[in-house]
Amino acid sequence: MNNRRINNCFSKLKKEKKSAFIAFLTSGDPDFSTSLKLLEAMPNAGVDILEIGMPFSDPMADGPVIQRSYIRALKSGSSLIKTLDLVKKFRLNNNFTPVVLMGYYNPILQMGLRNFINKARIAGVDGLLIVDLPPEVSKELSLELNKSTLDMIRLASPTTTTDRMRSILKSSSGFLYYVSITGITGSKINKILDIKKSYMNLKKITNLPFVVGFGINSSKKAREIAKYADGVVVGSDLIKQIEKGIENKSNIFNNVIDLVKKYSKAINK
Template identity: 50%
Template sequence: MTTRIEARFSRLKEENRPALVTFVMAGDPDHETALKIAEALPAAGADLIELGMPFSDPMADGPAIQRAGLRALKNGETLKKTLSLVRDFRRGDDETPIILMGYFNPVYIYGVEGFVKDAIEAGVDGLIVVDLPPEMDEELCLPALKAGLNFIRLATPTTDDKRLPAVLKNTSGFVYYVSITGITGSAAPDADKVAAAVSRIKRHTDLPVCVGFGVRTAEQAAEIGRGADGVVVGSALVSAIEAASRDGGGDAVVKAVTDIVAQLAQGVRTARLAKA
């Protein structure tokens, strides 16, 4: 059975353009506004949506996403509420892929078997769990794959050819290439180095390769999109949510995010044109 993620990348391949993958934190700035943001993202140009699962100790995230997670937790967001957000989203959109991204602890506390079942029923398509290495696949990866969820793994500049096969072994949906070493939102990626890294990963897999960390502008999205199957943007959107929330919140928050997404979408749509 083809998943929504696989179907989306298949369509984008026909359109000869990379995906725009947008990350926002579930429950930020509050549950209701987060749902409105998610619902508005596809029309603004997002091809896939990553929803952050708020966690109190997000070790791989930069300050902006850390603050977003803490805001969400303070406002009462739980993993159960995050799944309900996906369920509500699905009432109006049955096509846009949704990936939950975060850490294993909330899933472990929820209970793996129950989480996988509830995630599928809610309409989740894939998982990115940043602190579960391949050596721990039996904890969540294999049960998720067996149930029909895509399990997306991270590769980094330090993932060499010896390590890469282990990383890719049970990966599905796409590969998420972290373009810089360090935390999210900390630097801008080098497009030439990214293109070389994507080519190297593609020698080991037929899966699409999406590139994230540090992409903030339409120009950067276009540059990265020339050599990748997708461009992931998170910190720029989360920062916009934070700023707009300080200025009043509500519909202004949704507009602040969708304005940026529309610009980024224009960037990824010109990526292959620029290459040609």
């Protein structure tokens, strides 16, 4: 489903010859109010799209940093309902920054697929990325999303063949999320040349924006990747700032926002 906020964001940045800076935060890490405060400040600090992690007790695709953030979030009382409430409160003062929810299928299934999609739409969610649900087993989800205004964002990786990519693209919208590593989040990134090659190959078969994430842990790396991507996702490096500030939460906001500004400047230098 075409979503206006996501499409408008990439169209605007394309005209400006810029890459989108996508920042990831876990909902409720370290608590609801801090999450909301960070989300509200990020667009003014240079973030183009917000990606919010839906806490889950068994985040198998995520590295240790994000796994620990999920544990902290669940301990603070975060849930799928609380995540939707977080988006709803964010939308009270921001109706233009795209919001993508990223996570696992089980909590959505427990809430009820149609119920979740309806609540997500009302809250102001723009896209959904389910890391443990490949296209072959997500027909029901795709059908429901097609009835809504939410984009279905899919994952691809360095090992994705062209035929497989074509299959993934059939049920993708918003943007394609390219996993720049062959492993879990926060791992070592593949060579920039491999990313460039994947970008060039993808552009031959689709106009969908090409976004790179997983393993981007320095502003220098983000700047290099931005040359060959329509968007760059930074997650673990931001989460680390939250983790460092757990003992003194008053430092978290400034530390995270300062790092966000550093990445924003690097991505569009």
